Amino acid sequence: MATDAPQRSPSPTPIPPTAAAPGPRATALHQLYNDAITHILKTCSYSHFAACFPTPSRAVAGSIKNLYGQFIDKLGEQLRRNFDVLIRDRDAVASLNGLDRLVDEARARRRKAEEAGILDKENTVAPHTLPPQTLYRSHLAPSLVRHSQQIKAEHAAVQAENEEIMARVQQQRKDIAALLSGLEKVVAEVDAKAAALNPGELDELRQETRAVDEGMRMEM
Known part of the structure; x- marks a missing residue:
């Protein structure tokens, strides 16, 4: 007998993976570094290099030129290799690609907001033009609101607990007052009955009490 398969909630949409190929910012970083290396290597001209070896550069100028060419090639390769290792270790390409995706x-979203009329493009203030105080307050506002709500909740819990304790204390005070009032009534009734007895009855009561007390002691 076939049974209906249980319905499952749809899986959440996965976050698109970050492309491994360099994006615009990663490509621009590579180009900027290559331009900087080229500029450094051009600065290290043959004349400056030969000035470091004056005697060989005059005696064997061809060998010095070959050495200079090898030195420049090796230096460029080493600089590029170090940069590639740094980029790989820091996972800079994925980070820059993620930044490209966020931008x-x-x-x-900004374009959709402008098209929907939610965002006023003309009156929008660029973040970099805002004062530092406004920027750090905007960053701290969510955490401050969260902490403020937490503190209010804790304060409300403590206040409710204090009110409960105060209610118990007041009830205990009422119970104590009722007990004292009852004791006062009992004492007053005893005093009244004692006052109503004549001296002879009091003596008989004392003797009976003394006899009962002695009997209890003898039994012990």
Whole structure:
């Protein structure tokens, strides 16, 4: 007999993976570094290199030029290799690609907001033009609100607990007052009955009490 398969909730949409190929920012970083290396190698001209070896550069100029060419090639290779190792160890390509994706998403949301009339493009203030106080307050506002709500909740819990303790204390005070009042009534009734007895009855009562007390002691 076939049974209906249990319905499952749809899986959440996975986050798109970050592309391994260099994006715009990663490519620009590589280009900037290559341009910087090229500029450094051009600064290290043959004349400066030969000035470090004056005698060989005059005696064997061809060998010094070959040495200079090998030195420049090796230096460029070493600089590029070190940069590639740093980029790989820091996972810079994935991070920069992630930044590109966030910027594209932010631009898309901004464009949709402008098209929907939610965002006023003309009156929008660029974040970098805001004062530092406004920026750090905007960053701290969510955490401050969260902590403020937590403190309010804790304060409300403590206040409720204090009110409960105070109610118990007041009830205990009422119970103690009722007990004292009852004791006072009992004492007053005993005093009244004692006052109503004549001296002879009091003596008989004392003797009976004394006899009962002696009997209890003898039994012990």
